[in-house]
Amino acid sequence: METIWTDMFHLGPPLLEKMLRPALVYLFLVVSLRLAGKRELAQLNPFDLVVLLTLSNTVQNAIIGDDNSVTGGVVGAATLLVLNYAVVRFLYGHERLEHLVEGDADVLVEHGRVRTDRLWKELITLPELEAAARKQGMTSLADVERAVLEPGGSISFVAKAPTPESVRHEQVLARLDEIARRLGALPT
Numbered sequence: 014m015e016t017i018w019t020d021m022f023h024l025g026p027p028l029l030e031k032m033l034r035p036a037l038v039y040l041f042l043v044v045s046l047r048l049a050g051k052r053e054l055a056q057l058n059p060f061d062l063v064v065l066l067t068l069s070n071t072v073q074n075a076i077i078g079d080d081n082s083v084t085g086g087v088v089g090a091a092t093l094l095v096l097n098y099a100v101v102r103f104l105y106g107h108e109r110l111e112h113l114v115e116g117d118a119d120v121l122v123e124h125g126r127v128r129t130d131r132l133w134k135e136l137i138t139l140p141e142l143e144a145a146a147r148k149q150g151m152t153s154l155a156d157v158e159r160a161v162l163e164p165g166g167s168i169s170f171v172a173k174a175p176t177p178e179s180v181r182h183e184q185v186l187a188r189l190d191e192i193a194r195r196l197g198a199l200p201t
Contacts, residue, residue: 022082022084023082023084024080024082024084024085025078025079025080025085026078026079026080026085028088031077031078031085031088031089031092032092034075034077034078034089035089035090035093035096036092036096038072038075038076039093039096039097041072042068042072043100043114047114047115047116076089076093115164115165116164117164118161118162118163118164119131119135119161119162120159120160120162121135121142121160121161121162122142122154122157122158122159122160122170123159124159125157125173127139127142127154131162135162137162139154142154142160142168145160145168145170146160146168149168149170151170151172156172157171157172157173158171158172158173158174159171
């Protein structure tokens, strides 16, 4: 029974190594995901999900090494959480560096026109863009004035505002319908 507790909590590698491993993997993943594009962050399809799950399994051994102890796992997890907190706090006060890490927003629809070159660059298909528009209450892309792929991977949509002419046209049609209804109600 004593060996169970010893094996469970005994750190194999040195503590500094247990802290450096997750830090190096964290840095690698931040750079890799930045280079992979915004799509990997939020617009996941089943293939992207499989890649991310496989990626997490692949880097697991790089983080923990030969150590399977609870203490080693806690040290690795704590290192990742503290490192992430420090990076987010640091970037908050340094806009230029945050911009370098997170990248720019990318306009996918401008003035109601889909920019297929931007979709191609971000590896977003037209059906994926249409689905994202429907999730935000748009009937179709015909209702979209502007769509922006944000640095975090989400897509923001701005609906087309009706033009004064189309509003006036709808009002005239409504009045004509009312007149036709009243004329139909008159005795002959």
